[in-house]
Amino acid sequence: MRALxxxxxxxxxxxxxxxxxxxxxxxxxxxxxxxxxxxxGLALTSGDPRADGHSPGGPLWSSDxxxxxxxGMTETHSHAGGVNAxxxxxxxxxxxxxxxxxxxxxxxxxxxxxxxxxxxxxxxYWRRRRSMLEFLAVFLAIWVIFSAVVLGPLASWQPxxxxxxxxxxxxxxxxxxxxxxxxxxxxxxHRPRALPPHGWRATAGxxxxxxTNGGACLASCWAMMLSMAAVSxxxxxWMALFTGLITAEKRTLKPGRTARRIxxxxxxxxxxxxxxxxxx
Amino acid sequence: MAEEFIRRDVWSLSSEDPxxxxxxxxxxxxxxxxxxxxxxxxxxxxxxxxxxxxALALWNQCEHGSWYFLAWHRMFLYYFEQxxxxxxxxxxxxxxxxxxxxxxxxxxIKASLPEAFREPADESNPLFVEQRAPGINEGAMIxxxxxxxxxxxxxxxxxxxxxxxxxVAPPHERFWNETGRLEQTPxxxxxxxxxxxxxxANPDEAAKDPIFWLHHANIDRIWATWNASGGxxxxxxxxxxxxxxxxxxxxxxVAKTCGEVLDTMEDLEYTYDPAPGECVTPEPxxxxxxxxxxxxxxxxxxxxxxxxxxxxxxxxxxxxIDERAKQExxxxxxxxxxxxxxxNLEDIEGEVNPGSVYGIYVNLPEDAGPEQLEAHRAGNVxxxxxxxxxxxxxxxxxxxxxxxxxxxxxxxxxxxxxRWEGExxxxxxxxxxxxxxxxxxxxxxxxxxxxxxxxPIDIGRVSLSVG
Numbered sequence: 001m002r003a004l005x006x007x008x009x010x011x012x013x014x015x016x017x018x019x020x021x022x023x024x025x026x027x028x029x030x031x032x033x034x035x036x037x038x039x040x041g042l043a044l045t046s047g048d049p050r051a052d053g054h055s056p057g058g059p060l061w062s063s064d065x066x067x068x069x070x071x072g073m074t075e076t077h078s079h080a081g082g083v084n085a086x087x088x089x090x091x092x093x094x095x096x097x098x099x100x101x102x103x104x105x106x107x108x109x110x111x112x113x114x115x116x117x118x119x120x121x122x123x124x125y126w127r128r129r130r131s132m133l134e135f136l137a138v139f140l141a142i143w144v145i146f147s148a149v150v151l152g153p154l155a156s157w158q159p160x161x162x163x164x165x166x167x168x169x170x171x172x173x174x175x176x177x178x179x180x181x182x183x184x185x186x187x188x189x190h191r192p193r194a195l196p197p198h199g200w201r202a203t204a205g206x207x208x209x210x211x212t213n214g215g216a217c218l219a220s221c222w223a224m225m226l227s228m229a230a231v232s233x234x235x236x237x238w239m240a241l242f243t244g245l246i247t248a249e250k251r252t253l254k255p256g257r258t259a260r261r262i263x264x265x266x267x268x269x270x271x272x273x274x275x276x277x278x279x280x
Numbered sequence: 281m282a283e284e285f286i287r288r289d290v291w292s293l294s295s296e297d298p299x300x301x302x303x304x305x306x307x308x309x310x311x312x313x314x315x316x317x318x319x320x321x322x323x324x325x326x327x328x329x330x331x332x333x334x335a336l337a338l339w340n341q342c343e344h345g346s347w348y349f350l351a352w353h354r355m356f357l358y359y360f361e362q363x364x365x366x367x368x369x370x371x372x373x374x375x376x377x378x379x380x381x382x383x384x385x386x387x388x389i390k391a392s393l394p395e396a397f398r399e400p401a402d403e404s405n406p407l408f409v410e411q412r413a414p415g416i417n418e419g420a421m422i423x424x425x426x427x428x429x430x431x432x433x434x435x436x437x438x439x440x441x442x443x444x445x446x447x448v449a450p451p452h453e454r455f456w457n458e459t460g461r462l463e464q465t466p467x468x469x470x471x472x473x474x475x476x477x478x479x480x481a482n483p484d485e486a487a488k489d490p491i492f493w494l495h496h497a498n499i500d501r502i503w504a505t506w507n508a509s510g511g512x513x514x515x516x517x518x519x520x521x522x523x524x525x526x527x528x529x530x531x532x533x534v535a536k537t538c539g540e541v542l543d544t545m546e547d548l549e550y551t552y553d554p555a556p557g558e559c560v561t562p563e564p565x566x567x568x569x570x571x572x573x574x575x576x577x578x579x580x581x582x583x584x585x586x587x588x589x590x591x592x593x594x595x596x597x598x599x600x601i602d603e604r605a606k607q608e609x610x611x612x613x614x615x616x617x618x619x620x621x622x623x624n625l626e627d628i629e630g631e632v633n634p635g636s637v638y639g640i641y642v643n644l645p646e647d648a649g650p651e652q653l654e655a656h657r658a659g660n661v662x663x664x665x666x667x668x669x670x671x672x673x674x675x676x677x678x679x680x681x682x683x684x685x686x687x688x689x690x691x692x693x694x695x696x697x698x699r700w701e702g703e704x705x706x707x708x709x710x711x712x713x714x715x716x717x718x719x720x721x722x723x724x725x726x727x728x729x730x731x732x733x734x735x736p737i738d739i740g741r742v743s744l745s746v747g
Contacts, residue, residue, distance in 0.1 A: 025577055122626075122743075124602050125579035190677040194627040194740030197583040197602065253450045255677070 027120035027128050028113065031136070035113075038106035043236055045099075096152060097144060104143035107243045108217065111250050112139060115213045118192045119206060131195070131206045138210030142218055146225070154229040163277035166230040169223075170270035176223035177263030186255050188216035221246050224266070285361075285378035285550040287497055291386070292553075295396040299380055300407075302373030304396070307406040307490055309367045318527035319363045325487035327356065327526065329454075329668070338525055338533070342483060344665050345456040345681065346449035347439055347514060349463045350503050351538035352524050353496050358541070358548050359526040359534065360493060366529040378550055381497035384427040384470065391422040392717055393474065397491050407490045411478035413635065415728045419717030426469040426637050426712055429502045431659060432462035438514050442622055442684040444506055445514070451522050455483070455665040455672065457682040462506075464683060467499050468664040469637045473714065476635025483665050501552045504544055508557035513542055578622065581605035582704075583743035587627075592636060592734030594710040597742050599623075601704055605746070610702040612746045613691040619746055621688040623658055623707065627680035627740025630666045634734035637662040641708040642690055643699050653710075656694070659685035661709065663737055680740060687744075707742055 026032070109116070116132055123131035159165045176182050193212070196205040224242055231238045245265070249258040293299055313320035316336065326332065326339040343352035361379045368377040384391045397407045398417045410417070438445035440460070447458025459468070475481035479489045486492050507513065514520065520539035528534045545551050582601035589595075601609050612619035623640065641648075641656040648656065661683045669681050687705075694700035713729040 027577075121578070122580060124583075124605075125581065126602075126604055187678055191679065192627070194587065194680075195583075196585040196741075197580070197600075197743075198585065201585050253452065 028117050028132070030129075031109065031116055031132060032113070035106060035109045038102050038109075041102055042106050042239065097148060100144045100147040100152075101140060103239065104140050104147065107239055107246075108139070108143050108221075109136070110243050111221075111247045112213065112217065114251070115139075115189075115192070115209075119195065119209065122192075122195050123202070123206070124197050127197075127202065131202065134203055134206040135210040135213075138207050139214040139217070142211070142214035146218055146222065150222075151225065151229045154226065161277045161280075162230065162232065163273050163280065166227070167270045167273035167277055169227045169230045170266050170273060173223035173227050174263045174266035174270055177259050177266065182220060182223075182259065183256060185216050185219035186249060186259060189213065189220055189250055190255075191216075220249075224262075227266070283376065283549060284545070285365075285376060286553050287378045287501070287550060288380050288553045290380040290382050290394045290396075290494055291390045293380060295394075295399070298374055299377065300396045302368040302371070302377055303364065303380070303490070304406045305371045305373065306364045306367035309371060310363070311406065318531045319366075319529065322488070323527075324360055324363065325485070328487040328492075329482075329484040331484045338527065340454065341452075341524065342454055343451070343524075344454060344463065344483070345446065345459045345669070346451075346453065347446040347458065347460070347519060348449070348451055348522060348524075348538065349446050349460065349467075350499070351519075351522075351541055354500050354503070354541050354544075354548075355524055355526060355536050357493065357496055357500060358536075358550075359528055361550075362529040363527075379497050380494055381501050381552065382491065382494040383498055383501070384422055385429050385466065385498075385502075387424050387427060388421065391424070391427050391715075392419045393417065393491065394494075409479060409489045409491075411475070411485075412480065412489070413472075413474055413476035413478060413714070415714050415716070415720065415724060416474055418720055418724060420714040420720060420724075420728055421717055422470065422473045423712055423715055425639055425654070425657065425660065426473050427466050429462065429466055429505075431465060432460075432502065433506055433509070435461050435506075436511075438512060439516075441682065442686050444511060445503075448518075451524075453672075453677065455669040455681075457669070457679060459681070459683060461659075461685075462499065462502060464662070465660045467495075468662045469660050470495055471664045472633070472635045472637050472662045478635075481633050481635040481664065483668055500544075501556060504552065504556035507542075508555075514538075578745040578747035579605075580743050580745050581609055583741050588709075588739045588742065590634075590636075590638065590709060590734070590737045590739065592634065592711060592731030594708060597707040597709070597739075599705050599707055599742050599744055601702075601744060606702055608746060609691075609744070610695075613688050613695060615692060619688075620686055621691060622684050622745045622747075623687045623705075624741075624743045624745060625661055625683045625739050626743060628661075628663065628666065628682065628737060629670060629680045629740070630663060630735065630737040631670070632735045633663045633666050634731070634737060636711045636731050636734055638709040639712050640685060641710065642687060643694055643706050644708045644710075645699075656690070656699075656708075658687045658690050659683075660712070666737070705744065 116135060119131050119135045120128045157165075191212075193205075193209045195209065196202045224246060228238060228242060245262050249255050249262055252258040288299065290300070307321060310319065310321035310324070315322050317323060318337070323336070326336070328342045330339050332339075341352070342356075343349050357379065364379065365375075365377045369375055382394060393412075393416050396405075397409075398419070399405070399408075401408055401410075401417060408417075432444055435442070435444040437443040438460075439448060441447040441458045442461065444460055444462055446460030446463055449456035449458045471480050471486060474491060474495070475486065475489065479485040480492060480495075521537055523535045523537045525533055525535045541547055582599050582605065584597060584599055588597050608619075609621065611617050612621050623642070625640075638661050639653070640658045640661055641653065642658050644656045645652060663681065666681055669679055672678055691700055691705070695702070711731045711734075713731075716724065716728060
């Protein structure tokens with residue numbers, strides 16, 4: 001679904017005032033500001049020189065790898081191979097949840113703005129913010145759980161060659177892009193639903209939409225996001241790249257064609273990574 | 281000066297008029313051409329839509345539920361008319377041949393299918409199609425609630441789903457859900473009224489019926505009429521510069537932009553008789569008072585909690601107005617308030633278009649007579665293209681349909697007559713039946729009112745919004 005609003009800016013002195021008024025009236029403005037804040041938060045933490053995993057301020061990521069810090073690991077992993085010293089525990093996963101949530105907010109909400117707008121404009125006026133929060137809670141929970149349960153353990157795994165791991169997950173992502181299941185999930189990402197107006201039905205309706213939309217988003221993008229567990233610094237650049245790719249295939253007028261082009265890009269990346277693994 | 285082609289009212293022509301007899305011969309010639317020839321009858325119909333696989337170049341291009349609907353169909357007709365004219369000349373017909381139009385809005389006998397399209401009712405008549413709604417080929421008349429262009433012509437703006445030309449939608453999404461008022465009524469409704477259970481009700485077959493082109497010529501004429509009465513087309517570059525491709529009379533691929541088809545005379549060298557500016561102003565429709573433009577941001581103030589299933593019978597749908605918004609709704613329905621109220625039928629889904637047209641009524645009394653029905657009618661809803669919205673072609677998105685009608689004036693008049701007190705509104709959807717033609721039997725007349733075999737249609741939500 002495409003957010004389609006024509007600009008209605010007037011001419012002359014009132015133009016900028018009108019622009020600001022239009023922006024200020026956006027029902028999703030606070031979510032958009034939250035997404036921007038999440039990206040700034042990611043940028044600041046990734047550039048933090050203390051970010052070696054020992055920071056008392058909580059889990060951060062090092063310039064070498066995001067993942068060693070996010071699950072609450074106490075040792076940074078080496079690309080030379082080996083097994084992480086501390087392994088994974090429930091407490092380490094829990095410690096990483098805030099950072100997973102920050103990453104999901106920055107990356108996945110960027111791609112889900114049309115669905116969030118659908119919730120906003122189709123809820124009772126006074127209930128808009130609450131409905132959006134209910135949607136966000138379900139949508140983000142799906143991604144945080146996936147990140148903590150799948151990406152965390154994968155990131156903690158230390159294969160002999162991280163380039164080979166990267167080649168493998170990129171190849172998997174490239175293949176997934178071409179499957180009918182991916183196509184169906186991508187279509188489901190665009191499917192708005194009628195929302196009940198009042199009471200528990202409204203909460204259940206929004207939660208159900210969060211579940212179906214978040215589930216479709218996960219089914220569509222899990223393979224690409226798996227690649228995030230295998231890449232190394234600069235993390236922010238990788239996150240921006242994958243966010244751009246996912247947003248493109250969700251928002252473009254020809255999503256199937258875009259998904260195929262992204263598949264080619266991921267395939268080329270897999271070949272490059274495999275070549276690097278073979279010759280290094 | 282370039283030659284001027286004049287499109288005439290089909291009901292002003294006799295069945296033997298050269299315009300109609302030439303059209304019939306041209307249809308025959310085009311049907312004899314290879315199906316892979318872009319100037320053949322089946323290929324031209326497939327440009328609008330076709331279920332055949334594999335799709336050939338430029339098949340399935342029609343734009344619906346979109347602000348491109350009018351411009352795309354104007355171009356489609358323009359090139360089709362060139363192809364037919366070439367065939368007309370080839371068979372010895374007039375060189376100035378132009379497509380006639382069917383002005384069903386004149387009602388009465390003129391709202392029945394012109395005789396040349398139904399008699400003789402056999403294969404010897406290239407304009408006859410058996411796959412039409414029950415009663416249509418026997419001369420049944422389409423009711424004024426379906427044929428009226430008054431509500432569309434009363435819309436002050438082009439852009440917007442409750443406005444004249446439809447809401448902003450991406451190009452090449454062939455059945456989006458930003459259907460404008462002209463596209464809904466009479467366009468979609470006429471497709472159903474003529475084609476219920478047949479070709480015209482299905483976008484993949486509609487253009488195979490020779491009446492399709494006269495119906496669309498009328499829709500094009502109504503657009504020109506709206507322009508002539510001061511209606512302004514979109515000035516947005518995204519709309520003006522959007523190009524669509526077709527085939528010309530030589531079978532060559534050609535393209536035009538929306539900005540190149542705004543003036544039928546200046547840009548495309550045709551006009552209508554009578555000229556659009558000379559048309560009689562129609563009687564006001566349900567929301568005919570000129571309203572301010574649709575606001576960009578609407579607020580939902582009431583909605584149903586559960587979906588409604590339509591299956592050919594009347595459905596009553598109570599829409600509860602939220603307690604916190606009742607005052608705002610009452611205020612917005614007053615004449616002095618600039619805010620406007622819209623009734624929305626959202627997330628409409630179904631496997632197949634049942635072909636019915638439903639009138640949308642608000643607070644309709646039991647056993648309402650014809651006058652009360654019209655006094656309580658907010659507009660129509662029909663489901664042309666619902667199959668394609670659910671299972672789109674190529675790379676398009678699946679989605680439900682949506683219909684929005686303005687109800688501010690209606691609620692005000694109901695309030696003044698003590699038929700609405702600012703509380704919940706009761707929406708009734710009732711199928712609109714054809715009117716039996718002269719000489720039709722009672723049994724045939726009863727058949728016109730039978731909708732009980734209709735396949736089901738789900739309406740996800742009915743809501744009221746203010747802005």
